[in-house]
Amino acid sequence: MDTTGILDEALQRLHACGPERLGRLTNHAPMAVEALAARGQARAVHRWLDRYARKLEDLPPRVEPVTAANWRAALGDPRRAADWIGHFERELAEHPWREVLARWWPRLLPGLYGGSTHPVIRVGHAVRTLLAGEADPTGPRQTELAHGLGYWAARHRPLTVPARPPGAATAAAALDAVAPVAVQDGGFPDRLDRVTALPLWTAAEAAGPQEAYGRLTELVRAATHRYAAYGHGEETMLVHAATAPNAVLRALPALPRDLWPASLRAAWTACAAVTAMYAPAAPVPCAPPGDVTPEEVFERALAHGDEHVIKLADTALDVGDAPALAAALRAVELSAPPG
Template sequence: MKTTGSTETTGTHHTDTSGVLDEALDRLHTTGPERLGRLTNHAPMAVEALAAHGQERAVHRWLDLYAPKLEEFPSGIAPVTAAGWQEALGDPRRAADWIAYFGRELSDRPWQDVLAEWWPRLLPGLYGGSSHPVIRVGHAVRTLLADGGDTTGPRLTELAHGLGYWAARHRPVTGVTPLPGADGAPASAALDAVPRIAEQQGSFPDRLGRVERLPAWAGAVTGPDAAYEHLTELVLAATHRYATHGHGQETMLVHAATAPNAVLRTLPALPRALWVPSLRVAWTASAAVTAMYAPAEAVVPAAPGPLAPEEVFERALAHGDEHVIKLTDTALDFSDELSLAAALRAVELSEPLSR
């Protein structure tokens, strides 16, 4: 391990040992999980991705650019209690109450125990907040799993913010008819089989309410190892699909890959009995986003050429858009040619973060 102030390499990612990530998270925990009552604060996720890829020096500079999109931390209404938490579930007005509740829980118990208790409670409502809460949790868990469990105060607090946001925006999806024909197919074919909703307009919640049919996929999976393999396949397929279909909606289609990847990154911290149900919900989330935003026609993506993965990430950072950074972070989990092409396609399609 390198000394403090350096960056330690772990696989294709880096573990921030400089303290910059913790400083950034402390700075962000005075801000709320949303702005304008509906738009997500992406900064904690983006700065974690920057630190994970060795870009600690850019973290505060990026935050300064993103700062106009931040709002103050909201006021609480009433404490969430262990006996009465159900009445506060899915109430976005209670975000501060939920974050405080998880802050107390994580100060008293191991974070893995809290996560294991609440994951099955929150999992059915993964679709709320455009799936951003589970993505924030996935980034938080990655920091806590680094180096076998680096549980600094800011990182535990970040998990409390992610879980609290998820509880506040909890929204289940019901009444979706499973379509036959894709259950034993590759994930890419299953995504190709997703029928587009007829009316592709309106907000994420509006469109989500119009998702009525989705292919059944991976229904025969019963074991945790197979669930992990299928979820990995799904994330890769959704990332590849962005390269050919991202023009349908350059921002929202990012979540078809990043939401299941957040679940995938969290699996190692969860009891193995939760891996199969996590696959089921992740598939529904990815397929629903595909149904809501996918274009009618695919395009042929440009090849990334001789660019190395770290060069692709540097391009995402120079662009600055938070969704571009997060999709590139997911693409670099694989770093194959089509994944890198997807990241560059996001750079091409998306509006840069204003300087």
């Protein structure tokens, strides 16, 4: 946990900003600065944020307050982002953050595909920092959860997959069974509309609360490892095949256990959908990471500077093994440094 106060300062800077820019591109700064602080790089937070600042926009105007009576009509309306953020700020001022998260998680979970999965990723970062400082949750960290949940509600986008052919027992084998969509062009929403079949991961379908955490850990590991050989298909978007399920994994300890199985299945569908939308036809062998420590890998990601590179390195350090570190270094190699 960052005890310097730097993360709180950075979050306060960011909470005057909207969750997107240009009407469609995600503001990654809150996620990236949380990852830097969590990995012992708090001293780099403001310097990184100063470089990113040109990509920030003000919060959009409010339309109408979201209430207990009208929230369903506002769900999935990106014009209502500021309304939703205000709603969750009020909720968190009146109720403990775990209670708010548990109430809204099952409402939002079916729509985690909106915003290219960034909203659930932002919530995962917010929950991690709240869990780390649970004895004394600070105002900026609770406000960050409000922004993440509000963004998720505004970009709520369900996914219906009519065909679920048999997959495999392990996460890695199930990802191997994912067939690419027929036409791989256009943005995330266009590609998502083309996802009409995803294999079942049989272990996830059968998992109960006791097994869900372990299965989700397995999925994050498999998706992170897979990036090393398949990341060249789309070096940025394929990061989300690992970081989206890892966001769900980070949230599980704060959620009631009866929500864990559905969370696992949603994380699998998101991971498989991103794989179908962006995976290349064939893998490219990736060299092992060599004699390098996790800390050195994260320092290389920070030196590169791209927010997706930083976030994949953060997830790779959660996984913690050599193939995961190789995936993080592969992202450094594939991704263009920020301009």
